[in-house]
Amino acid sequence: MSKSKRTPKELLPHLFRQEYTKMTAVLCRHFGLDHIEIAEDIVSDTFLKASEHWAIKGIPENPTAWLYTVAKNKTKDYFKHIKLFENKIKPSLKLNKKAAQIDIDFDEDIIKDSELSMIFAVCNSQNPTEYQICLILQILCGFSLAEIANAFLTNRERIKKRLLRGRANLRNSNFLIKTLDQKEIQSRLDTVLKSIYLLFNEGYFSKTNNQLIRKELCLEAIRLALILTKNELTDMPQTNALLALMCFQSSRLESRTNHKGEAIKYDEQDKKLWDKSLIEKGNYFLIKACNGNKISKYHLEASIAYWHTTPTGESKWEHILHLYNQLILIEYSPITALNRIFAFSKVYGYKKAISEAEKLKLLEINYYHELLGYLYSEEDMDKAIQHYTLAIELTKSKTEKQTLIKEIEQLRKKKNRS
Amino acid sequence: MKEYALIFRINDIEDFKPSPEQIQERMNWLAGIAAQNKLLDKGNTLLPGPASAKTVKPNNIITDGPYTEIKEFIVGYVIVKAEDIDDAIEMAKANPIFKIGGNIEVREVLKRD
Numbered sequence: 001m002s003k004s005k006r007t008p009k010e011l012l013p014h015l016f017r018q019e020y021t022k023m024t025a026v027l028c029r030h031f032g033l034d035h036i037e038i039a040e041d042i043v044s045d046t047f048l049k050a051s052e053h054w055a056i057k058g059i060p061e062n063p064t065a066w067l068y069t070v071a072k073n074k075t076k077d078y079f080k081h082i083k084l085f086e087n088k089i090k091p092s093l094k095l096n097k098k099a100a101q102i103d104i105d106f107d108e109d110i111i112k113d114s115e116l117s118m119i120f121a122v123c124n125s126q127n128p129t130e131y132q133i134c135l136i137l138q139i140l141c142g143f144s145l146a147e148i149a150n151a152f153l154t155n156r157e158r159i160k161k162r163l164l165r166g167r168a169n170l171r172n173s174n175f176l177i178k179t180l181d182q183k184e185i186q187s188r189l190d191t192v193l194k195s196i197y198l199l200f201n202e203g204y205f206s207k208t209n210n211q212l213i214r215k216e217l218c219l220e221a222i223r224l225a226l227i228l229t230k231n232e233l234t235d236m237p238q239t240n241a242l243l244a245l246m247c248f249q250s251s252r253l254e255s256r257t258n259h260k261g262e263a264i265k266y267d268e269q270d271k272k273l274w275d276k277s278l279i280e281k282g283n284y285f286l287i288k289a290c291n292g293n294k295i296s297k298y299h300l301e302a303s304i305a306y307w308h309t310t311p312t313g314e315s316k317w318e319h320i321l322h323l324y325n326q327l328i329l330i331e332y333s334p335i336t337a338l339n340r341i342f343a344f345s346k347v348y349g350y351k352k353a354i355s356e357a358e359k360l361k362l363l364e365i366n367y368y369h370e371l372l373g374y375l376y377s378e379e380d381m382d383k384a385i386q387h388y389t390l391a392i393e394l395t396k397s398k399t400e401k402q403t404l405i406k407e408i409e410q411l412r413k414k415k416n417r418s
Numbered sequence: 419m420k421e422y423a424l425i426f427r428i429n430d431i432e433d434f435k436p437s438p439e440q441i442q443e444r445m446n447w448l449a450g451i452a453a454q455n456k457l458l459d460k461g462n463t464l465l466p467g468p469a470s471a472k473t474v475k476p477n478n479i480i481t482d483g484p485y486t487e488i489k490e491f492i493v494g495y496v497i498v499k500a501e502d503i504d505d506a507i508e509m510a511k512a513n514p515i516f517k518i519g520g521n522i523e524v525r526e527v528l529k530r531d
Binding site for chain 2: 318325336
């Protein structure tokens, strides 16, 4: 599944991203998820043929249609071979009749349905997070091994293993692509949304400093969520809320890091770099998300992200704190608990926030010490330095270490002056 | 970790309708416990009005509310996880109910299986 670089045109990689998963998904309807590799091989072959053919004869008038036709023919050829094999070599076995009368259709609705079934098949909580994200990237986003390895800052071999195990788990858990049934879709939608959210976070909080990769992961997550909103069965309030959340967050992607890839604190971000069109899209989906009675955690997180896109007004932080209060009641997470304290400090001051924070006792989490370092920096500089030092010991991120070292240096300077 | 019910009582029915500030304070308190991952059940409010509260007594005697004989009445409860009763007491101490003269009863929960 190599992304062809041989074609001089920029078109092919673009088409690959756009069509690879659609084509694999449609073909998988005929092969079943058990034989997804066959579908993937046929689609990869199709792109290979395109790169050779187009380099000589030029790009056809309708490149997508060209790809679909070739993939169709290749699939028919494949089934012919199977037929030959089955009839001549294994005459005892009956040929699958469906395969004999194969009719592959790349009709718009079929693509839509196939893609949706594929998303539901791959986003499977049977697999651990890292496996899920690798599988999503490979099967649903058409990423190459090298690209996935890059995103995870690890080597190809490790990713290959994850993918193999992940695929085996998918087969074992019988997550076959069946017809999309409303009940099943609804009961599994939360798992799918969670996987998409994980993919997004992998990009947003990525270990890699490569801004391009991060952006691409975030955009892929948005693309998958968009597919869900285009189908009646999955266009639910929580889907729109997740989409709104991802749009708001992505609007700050450019301003979150400097050219060295170091994180820039929210207060110090250049708001001119925020992507206004993404903020508008976030607003649109957030309004759409309010078409129901159910408030999901994505609603709350999207609303928090919305407030972060607005200028600091009188009651901004009260609203944010209120949302964090609701969020922590829905689902406990240490990061939510710590973010809530940050909002609390903006409303009730650092002193009260310190006593709230110290109740949490999240001594093993670097962000806990980072937060306390921040809260203590006015009150008690020695304590602030102590906490920042602990945070440095705990964090695995190099850029974060550097940011914290700078913080300590500034505190020391301030201390010497006073 | 043990489980404790915190049972809230107030003295004056007028205080039952909280102001927005009081709601905010209560919410902060509840979320503060959830933030320590110690909230087991956010509980419920128990309505004290005459139409919502009756006491059933022997010999088919039904009285309005709990407040004919005792002055204070229960308005709600939450269930928390705590190391011991002192830990649960510490959580209760931070509740804003004391500002309006209310009190909190802390009771260890023994589970019926």
